[in-house]
Amino acid sequence: MCGKGKSTYRNSDIMDTDNDIEQRTASYWRLFATFFKIGAFTFGGGWAMISIIEREIVDRYHWIEKDDFLDLLAIAQSLPGILAVNIATAVGDKLRGTSGSVVASLGTILPSFLIILAIAIFLTPEMIKNNRVISAIFMGIRPAVVALIIAPVLTSAKAAKLRWKTVWIPLVVALMISLDLGFVSNPILYILLGAAGGFLFWWLPRIKTSRNDKR
Amino acid sequence: MNIYLKLIWAYLKIGIFGFGGGYAMLSLVEKAVVEPGWISETTFTDIVAISQMTPGPIGINSATYIGYVAPGAVDPALASTGWGLLGSVLCTLAVTVPSFLLVLYASHFIRRHRESGSIKAIFNGLRPVVVGLIASAAIMLMNAANFNPNGIDSQLWINIGICAAAFCLAYFPIKYKEKKIRIHPILIIIMAGTAGYLLYGL
Numbered sequence: 001m002c003g004k005g006k007s008t009y010r011n012s013d014i015m016d017t018d019n020d021i022e023q024r025t026a027s028y029w030r031l032f033a034t035f036f037k038i039g040a041f042t043f044g045g046g047w048a049m050i051s052i053i054e055r056e057i058v059d060r061y062h063w064i065e066k067d068d069f070l071d072l073l074a075i076a077q078s079l080p081g082i083l084a085v086n087i088a089t090a091v092g093d094k095l096r097g098t099s100g101s102v103v104a105s106l107g108t109i110l111p112s113f114l115i116i117l118a119i120a121i122f123l124t125p126e127m128i129k130n131n132r133v134i135s136a137i138f139m140g141i142r143p144a145v146v147a148l149i150i151a152p153v154l155t156s157a158k159a160a161k162l163r164w165k166t167v168w169i170p171l172v173v174a175l176m177i178s179l180d181l182g183f184v185s186n187p188i189l190y191i192l193l194g195a196a197g198g199f200l201f202w203w204l205p206r207i208k209t210s211r212n213d214k215r
Numbered sequence: 216m217n218i219y220l221k222l223i224w225a226y227l228k229i230g231i232f233g234f235g236g237g238y239a240m241l242s243l244v245e246k247a248v249v250e251p252g253w254i255s256e257t258t259f260t261d262i263v264a265i266s267q268m269t270p271g272p273i274g275i276n277s278a279t280y281i282g283y284v285a286p287g288a289v290d291p292a293l294a295s296t297g298w299g300l301l302g303s304v305l306c307t308l309a310v311t312v313p314s315f316l317l318v319l320y321a322s323h324f325i326r327r328h329r330e331s332g333s334i335k336a337i338f339n340g341l342r343p344v345v346v347g348l349i350a351s352a353a354i355m356l357m358n359a360a361n362f363n364p365n366g367i368d369s370q371l372w373i374n375i376g377i378c379a380a381a382f383c384l385a386y387f388p389i390k391y392k393e394k395k396i397r398i399h400p401i402l403i404i405i406m407a408g409t410a411g412y413l414l415y416g417l
């Protein structure tokens with residue numbers, strides 16, 4: 001705990017007013033409340049959430065230095081799962097150890113859990129189907145949802161900087177998954193293949209050069 | 216196998232292999248919960264819409280909603296608030312626990328391998344796959360249940376029109392006073408819902 005707290009208090013000699021020191025103390029309650037607020041007010045998850053987390057944790061409460069935050073973000077991005085929960089876990093762990101990470105991630109999850117639970121209780125699939133007005137509204141919404149997923153296909157394709165050598169990968173992956181062919185339509189297969197492929201492209205040239213170096 | 220164990224197993228897999236953000240996760244979710252028949256294709260699409268309109272990550276939202284409705288859909292005896300609540304707690308925990316443990320116990324490992332460049336190489340390999348994953352989610356949702364539920368040609372064309380219009384609003388920024396503005400997904404869903412009400416509900 002002591003070692004983890006050190007970096008947080010690195011500049012305490014120049015920030016010596018009571019107010020600032022109090023701001024830097026991350027009590028479990030403050031940690032929970034901060035992440036609860038982030039979970040309750042950011043729509044869309046992911047990157048929208050990250051910028052708010054940074055503003056609260058780094059700029060507002062000065063719990064973590066910007067560099068340390070970027071390091072945690074890089075770790076959170078390199079691991080699977082929900083990015084906002086990963087970063088909450090990492091921040092909570094850095095500030096208050098394992099119990100801090102439990103508190104921070106519960107805070108992030110709880111608002112959406114409670115909201116969706118309330119919706120699931122009152123807006124059941126049967127109700128969407130049987131209520132004339134609600135069913136009409138959702139009939140209009142469904143094609144738009146498809147459009148909202150097509151848009152990130154194009155943005156992520158641009159960001160991936162696909163070339164002629166790599167553009168076949170998403171095409172094959174999308175085709176195989178959307179066909180219903182059992183094992184070869186399992187998305188997990190392509191995640192594993194992509195990770196293995198990326199690793200081998202990096203690793204094989206390295207063993208070659210290290211062999212040449214030995215000669 | 217018990218439906219709750221099946222749900223936990225499905226969401227553990229989604230938590231472990233969920234690379235590339237919420238949209239890429241959707242194809243995993245769809246394969247895991249729509250194909251076994253736990254929820255219908257339209258319910259899945261509705262959950263995505265609800266997730267867009269409520270705060271929080273789409274992975275959590277879908278786990279909570281599907282965990283609530285799936286037990287009752289499989290076994291009518293489990294169609295109660297209590298059994299639904301149990302399902303949503305279990306699914307939400309299952310999707311978050313793997314990465315929670317990885318962040319706590321694998322951060323050191325990741326930090327060490329980031330320097331060597333191997334992590335970056337793995338993500339270079341994953342990036343084109345993620346594009347394919349999102350595309351597959353979109354393709355799987357382009358189905359009759361979403362576009363032509365009643366088998367009426369005119370409805371199909373209206374829905375294709377709604378989809379095309381929504382895509383243009385989501386993808387192309389609007390220029391306003393020299394500023395580029397992107398329309399928020401919530402607004403697009405509200406507009407599509409209004410269109411749905413006016414076209415099909417009156």
